[in-house]
Structure formats: C-alpha cells, structure tokens
Amino acid sequence: MNTTDLTQTPIAADGRFEVQLQKSGQILQISKDQSILKALQDAGHDVPFSCSEGICGTCLTNVVAGTPDHWDSYLTPEEQAANTQMLICCSRSQTASLVLDL
Template identity: 55%
Template sequence: MHAFEIRLARSGEVFTVPEDRSILEVLEDNGIDVIFSCREGTCGTCETPVLAGAVDHRDTLLTPDEQAANDTMFICVSRAAGPSLTLDL
C-alpha cells in the first residue's frame, strides 16, 4: 500500500490518506460526515462517486464491469491505485 491524496470536489479540500488508514477514517478525523455501516466493503453504505483518478477496488460488491468503469468506490476499504483521487463529496 501507499499514501495518496484525496480531493473533495464540493469543498476543494485535500487530504493525505496514509498507507495504514482508510479514506473513511481520514474523512472522519477531519470532521467530514459520511454515511457508513460495516467498514468492511460488504454493505455498500459508503459508496462514493469518483470524479478523477484510478481506484484500487477492495470491496466485495462491485462486479468486474462496475470496477472497470472506475466511477464509484467504497471508501471504507478501497484505495487509490495512483497518487490521487477526486471524490464527489
């Protein structure tokens, strides 16, 4: 794993996600309210639209075709495949 940046499209805020933390955890640490439930990538509650960047999908919900579309992710477990992601938050 590697650290990467996330940009929140609605606010313009940018955060670094360390290799040992999830996007969800970083958002919580910074006072960003997001809906979640399981923290395991199995419930689908934290599904978040991706506007830019490649996703390293680690959930068990998206089909291979949905993963290849690269337009949504589950922020409790999935990560950036590259240096950054822009999320519709």
C-alpha cells in the same frame, strides 16, 4: 504538479495518496494504514458507512478523477472496471490522487 497530473500518476511507493473533495476543494492525505473513510472522519466529515468491510455498499462514493484500487466485494467486476464509484471504507487508490464527489 497539479491535482490533474496526480490523478494520472501512480501511487507513491510508500502507499500514500491524496483525496480531493470536489465540493469543497479540501485535500486529505491518506497514509498506507488509513482508510479514506477514517481520514474523512478525522477531518470532521460525516459520511455514511456501516460495515467498514466493503460488503454493504453504504459508503459508495462517486469518483470524479483518478483510479481507485477496489478492495470491496460489493461492486461487480464491471462496475469496478468503470472506476466511477468506490467504497471508501476499504478501497484505496492506484493513482497519487483521487477526486471524489464529496
């Protein structure tokens, strides 16, 4: 199954999903108890963040494909419904794969 198919497939029952970084093509596996931000940091990526609680908007990231599961209180309901941006410090995925503009 390719990444395009996974951006349309619901998230795994165990809460795992993958994040593909559009600029490098790198794919990171995100566990149910790990944030996207933490996975990026663990993989050596220096991404901006501040509060790590979805309040400040510092880690706002564009979504290329997939459907975020918004856990933040920064984006408006309309912005969340558009699914074009997400806060990677706290939000997760509703689909098996997200492609981010990173």
